[in-house]
Amino acid sequence: MSKIKISFTALLTLIMLSMFAALASAADFTPTPGNPAPGINVGTIDNNGQVNQHRTHGNFQNNTNSCANCHSTHNGDSATLLKFEKTESDLCLSCHDGTLGFYNVKGQGAGAGTFNTTHESASMHNVGTVEIGAAPGALDNKSTEELQCSSCHNPHGSTNDRLLNNTVAGVSYSTTPIKLALTEDPDFAAINNSSTNSGLKIYKSVGPKDNADKTNYANFCSTCHDTYDTSSGKKTALGHYSHTTNSNSQGRNCASCHYAHGTDITLLKDAAGKTVADYIKPVAEGGKGWTEATANAYMKDVSAGGSHNKKYTNMSVCWTCHTSSHPLDTPMPDQVGDPNAGTGELWNYVWSSRYNKNIPTFNEKANIR
């Protein structure tokens, strides 16, 4: 009798075991690009309508421990469970210092300028050292939080290009994704042309892409620099007049004149669009053959407030546009070539439908977006 009891118990155990096994195998998880881990869903299409290939930020690995790089489950320094807030930019710079090759924010070739502080006339969004509320032009922005990489970028992923935040300093400026004018970076052609990189592409940016992106981008900057958000002929909230910053017309957008990250003497241009590198290049190679010291002294930003993330030195950007738009009637610089024939090295006569005549125009004006 007891033998039968034991065999029935054994049978029951086996049945139970197989049921659990069946359940367990049914719950087996197969990761897909859109659902890399249980409970984590990632958009499969990016904001350009392409297959989402942003694998570094956002698509965390199934065995990730990366959350713990920035967050502490029980011992955070902030309500978002951040730990070691002070070292945030160091964490980002673990890769973005050039040791991963691309997207080096300390380099001199990025569309956002540079975070390299070692050169003359440098100015930048000083992450880790200033309060967000200290932004020039801030009135409504009273944020006492420290400016960090994550003030503008979302390390977890974003529908905006370059992982730009949708909400900055507590202000949600737009629901439409910001697209930037991205082109494949020729410096990384080997990566971009590789067919085995699951689509990794390294892009260069020259600023916001289309008209809507330009105004959106201005709104993005204005979350902190709120009174600088001005249209033509309007007074700011502080009672001043300001150059237009929020239009999609050429030269009337924050990014027309300023870098997002920062600037220095190697990036600054003069009204003709020339850089220090152009001036020190030998005459035989189309440069001026100046010494580096002379070129630096020429390009140095001497304005009282500093170089303020500008793309052009001092106020030279004004003159790049205002020979032909609200012209200043000042003599144009000497140059090689014939401006009437369109061969002027620095400027040429261009027909203005607004003023109904030929007007001297810097060639560089075409590079101002």
Added chain:
Amino acid sequence: MKKTTVYIWMSTMVVLSVALFSGITFFDLAPTLKPIVAAANPAGGEPEFRLSIYGSFEAPLDKPMDVTKIGENIYVTDTKNNQIQVFDQSGNTVLKFGKEGTKKGEFQFPYGIAGDQAENIYVADLYNGNISIFSSKGEFIKYFPDKNKAIQSPGGLRIYDEKLYVTDIKSNKLLVFNLEGKKLMEIGGAGQDEGKFIAPNAVAVDRDKQIYVTDSGNNRVQVFDEAGKFLKVINGSKDGKGAPLFVNPRGVAIDSNGTVYVVSNLSHNIYAYDKDGNEVRVLGGMGTDNGKLYLPNGLYIDDRDAIFVTDTINQRVSVFY
């Protein structure tokens, strides 16, 4: 025993000892003999945290990126300070050299560091795109003679058997030169395939002359034979075929048993694998305490199996053995 016999034996011993040590000195055999002595007298046991080197109070390390031992001194690329700091084995500052700039003896991003048999110091600069050679006193001698400008953005740098191994981060290659600057071998190019790299950051060679390259952008270490033929992947998964365990791997080094150590920068660990690829230990873990790491980067194992790791945020070099 006769008195004279004793004297003869004694003087023979003195003569032989003098001959041995002058032989070692004149024929420069010390570097060859040290590993043999070390192997005959292994430290044994699990490596544990022993000490940290921070630099002096006035001149602390800032973002140390790589470390090496040349002779009996420890050399650290003090990257954010654009200089090299030299320490003795108890961590006292011996020497500092280099400053910010693009000229001779100057740095913009000093990274990989290695020494040759004459104890000259080779420093790779990622931004300046060159390798500078200094005397052991820190005097600039010359740039590494890379006549065909094969080196653009040097990262990891090691010298084994009079051969210089350097990873080029932007061109995604490992380059091997003799010390006269003649290129002997090139592995890589951009990609995810076997033998291709994305941003290789470190290199090491084991006693069987196998070459280990940290392929940071692909979260793996690739192993090649002496001739540059691909052998296998180490990424923390079984046989290196599964999803990688490493997050932004950096320094790589091999101890005298053939155990491979890999720094996983963003998970703040050093993973160690035996010759069969089994994980034998994990050192570090995120934190600021002794033995913990915070964004570790460079790794060096000396001939006595002491493990040196640069700990960038904690601004120190930690030593395990």
